[in-house]
Amino acid sequence: MTPPFTVTVLGQDAALAVAEEVTPHDGGRFAVRLTVTARAAGAAGLRVSLRLGRTDDPGWLVPGVFYGENRVTGCRVRYPRFTVADPDPAALESDAWSFRADRCATPAVFGWDAAGGAALVTTEWSPLGQAGVGFAVDDGHPVLRLHFPYREEPVVYDGSPTPRPADVPSYPWEAGETVTIDFDVYVLGPDRHSYSEVLRDVHRRTAARDLDTVPWVSLTEAADLTAWGLYRWHYRDEDAVLLETAAFDRDALGERGDRQAMHVAWLSGVPHAYALLRHGRRVGNRSYVDAACAVLDNITANLTPGGTFWGQWTRENGWNAGWTPNRRRVHARTLGEATVFLQRAVALGAAPALWVTAVRSNLDVACASQDADGALGSGYDVETGAVIDRFGTSGLAWIPALVSAGRVAVAQRAGRYYAQAVREEFLYGAPEDVDLAPTSEDGYLAIMAYVALYEADGDREWLDLACRAADWTLTFRYTYDVDFPPHTLLGHYDFRSRGADQASPANQHLHSYGLICHRELTRLGEHTGDEYYTRSAAETLACFRQFVAREDGDFNAYRGMVTERYFQTACYQPKGMLLTLSHAWCVGVLLLACEESL
Template identity: 20%
Template sequence: MRSIASLISIVLISGFSNIFEVSAQKMDFELNVKNPGNPAEKHSLKLSSLGLLEAESEIPLRVKLFIEKIDGGELLKFEITALEDAYFNLSGKYSLSNYTYENAQLLLPGFWYRKNLRSPQDAPSARVSTDWLVREDRLSTPLTSAYDPISGKGTFLMRTDLIENLALTTHDRGEVILSGGSDLGALGFGKSQGNTFLSFSFPYSEAPFSYIRKLTLAPSVTSFHFLEKGAVKEISYRLENFESLDFSDFVSRVWHKSFDLMKPQALKNQKFTDHEIKSLLTQYFKSSYMDLGELKGFSGAHLETETCESVPILEVGFIGRVLLNAFNALQYGEQYNDKELVSMGNSVFSSYEENGFNAHGFIREYIDYRKNEEPDSYSIRRQSEGIYALLLFLNYEKSKGRQHVNLEKKVLNLLEQLKALQNEDGSFPRKFKSDFSLIDETGGSSPSAVPPLVMAYHYFGKGEFLESAREVALYQEKFIIAPSDYFSSTLDADCEDKEASLYAATAMYYLAQVTEGKERDHYRDLAKKAAYFTLSWYYTWDVPFAKGQMLGDLGLKSRGWGNVSVENNHIDVFIFEFDEILDWLGQETGQPEFLTFAQVIRSSMREQLLPHENNMMGIGKVGYYPEVVQHTAWDYGKNGKGFYNDIFAPGWTVASIWELLEIGRTTGFFEN
């Protein structure tokens, strides 16, 4: 990296042409200076011919801007020198004069897509405000960006410093002074005179609200960094413009630039082998197994992180994944001669074969035995995830020479029932009742039906299931992938989310397993487009934690973990087989970035927070992988950044990590 002196010489030799070039784009700056116990003083700064950002009145800091031309853009470097002890917050706006706000499609990766209009009123969206400034640790890559579909041009502003340190504050709203040195800033966007601007702040500010809890918008916050007289603080950003075909292409280009600039690497010094991790996860199976009379299963939802005591709730599909966990227990038990696991797995499937389907043929997907409640509400996602596990089981049993004719009939009947729910446009309703009346007719969850439909086509040899899957693919292409409208896949939120694009990519991956030629190539290309949106949710960097925040004290590296959704601003290990899809895309397209990032994900998720003897990772029992990992100033209800929520669902996290370690399960199914 060039020294400050060389940067100054660049400015001097060029006659400040670069500075004036950026200035012409209407960059505006503001410096807030706080005297403890008093409201901060706001100073508008103007760029001088010497590169100084000057205020109309005297300020206790000297702020200088250096601009260096780099490939594809400009590096903006701010040098802040304290002329006397000072508490400051520096912010700026970069005006995109040709991007009208009405048309602009905005991207804060992992947090904001277009204008977040799929999100509810109490989550961040353009309905609440046109202007937003958010902490960098909310973002999977610390950048803000905008795309103009009229001109096909896009712009991003990325923080380029190492963001390693974080200081605590005593309050989370208003003007707050950081308790020590901190690297964390903020990025955002907004509307001015009908046009769009990109914005930044150092240290962090959040406005007009701070999103501190699920569906909870809190008052704004502005933090202040202390500089001792004579001390210097430097902050840098990369500003770049490029053309894109559409918003989908823009997202893919931003991801590639994020990958190239952040250079995420796989975590080294892994402690456990895959087999050792599975052995630890089996402790979850053995500890959470429940015999509830008519049904058997694993306690996987609504447990307390502190105790992990079983809760008599059985949930097929997200979030409990009872049947998938039963299959994993059975397969592992037979492989390693663990009779207890084999007995548990077989007992679960036997109980669901006998008592796990209702009178209408649907899987009884959620039963709360504490309250004796079984809602008449079914989802295409949970039903599909149940069928997926059942077909894995049936296919495995057939390979062992064991037949389950009655269960096959029930699965076939269920598939026929679901086909009856399929709309003419190929979509499935998100939620429905057992009498086929609709609760939520939106089609965002439709891709989740494709894997079991394709599997059923292969297992039963019935072409009608493949045709049904193809109809979903047509719907996906027209209404989800082409318009880049990924939303409403997860069941505990209704908004833009990671799982919608992940399932869209997965659906196309499955169709590519059973098709050939141009049709297969088309599904591959669609999987790639959807995968870029999925990738945009996964962290390319390691967010900082303050001392005393447990996740930081544990040494958590966030690279490779995925933000969940706009509504649920935490990271988790939702991956299942998406890493294999990335491997496949890398091999099919010749793009090694996919392969590299798949390895980043594997290395980061597999064991970092795995509770084991001598390091329980803040969880009550061995093998219960945590769920709500709160990496930013947000919580699901309790505890905040650096900790877990007090309630979690290890059913799906264990299933996800297990599938992360199961290389070749899908391709093996279709080769059988």
């Protein structure tokens, strides 16, 4: 069978002759080579289109960039959304989208009709420049697209809520010039989880590099550097906090460039204090242990009247709800993550009663909030502990803590409730800053939750859900090394992006938060015997042992600093730049993963 696709010349100024060669492979893959010759000079590009049958639900997937409709109704953060109901491009809505390839964790586009689906897969670059992917609906038919060179239309998303004009470059052909363009077509069945087999195939076919050649430093060196960085640049003894950010430029900005705030988890707080405590005890560093304990004492001594942790401390306003617009609402993901890692700190031994009490108090609120369907809260009232809303899947964050505390029945009911979202391939609402957007962080919560449930009772349903959650999460993980311009910082240092995650369709930059579940993803690989999971976990840990400042002045940072954002595409900053802030969570999750690996 030869998959049906068409090639269209985009542009008025060049006449192109296109010949195609299609080679079938196992797994429903067809390798396609286009040989393109210009009959005359001119500017033009190519569009490859694959048209599916009629459907009202094409289930779009562009890895790391687009998930179904992508932005649910009511989400207060504006970024690209698919809709056929009077779309407004000024509001970043459209029934057709096209993106440059480096926005994609894998440059691919998936879609389905009632009978089955298909995928088009390319690489970041082609002989015509950077490639692109896209999709559209034509008379009720989903259409998958590749572009050579890329096109970004109907508008460009640059990280702001205000769209920029479309970007539609063309290639300047010389008369008689011939190029070859390669891409893959996958023919899929009706199971929409079949995207995983495609991404696994791409991963297998591009996994040749020895991981030992990627990191700048060993596990031991990375642990030593990040422990120092967390203690030296983020810890403030006078307030017993880990500041969320520390500026690279200490001379010009100093404390004024540091965010005078600490979340109790997520951007700072308990998980990272736990990592410092664990490291300090392992290496016998009393200063690290005392700092970590002071942070944990501070957080656990300041619970809300409702019995949960607060969301955030700021120097200006003290303890508060965090980044949620409702100042009485604390976020379930932040609370659940803090509880999980406080439990792990308690498990190290010699824990103050204050820590144990704080764990119990938070879990009492979580259990009291569970409804008859098993749903846990997404937001809680700081005064009463009552559930404010249950939107999204951030309640997954409670499950590992519930399991660890022996409240397994509550965790199981919650696991069954959130299973529907895992099976529908749409998890959303975990970070405080992007509201109800799907994010890689939602996947990390799901992996941690379902691995914990499986290890608690051995039920294969939990293992299946953990695998599905991991497969979805790995759609955000880059399967290739982005080609950075050599004059940029990331290009000059030869940053290898394979193993990094796109933060979310709303926040299109690479980040390292996937290290938060390094332990669980590795264990999932061990439980299943599936090297895809263990290899993916190892690639992330290798990736982010790059750009750990080895000495003062390394990439303009100070020893032990780690940035949050690596700009791999045209979003927020030009491609190849690096955010010049060290983030407590970036330092902390790398320290955590190193300690677990050591």
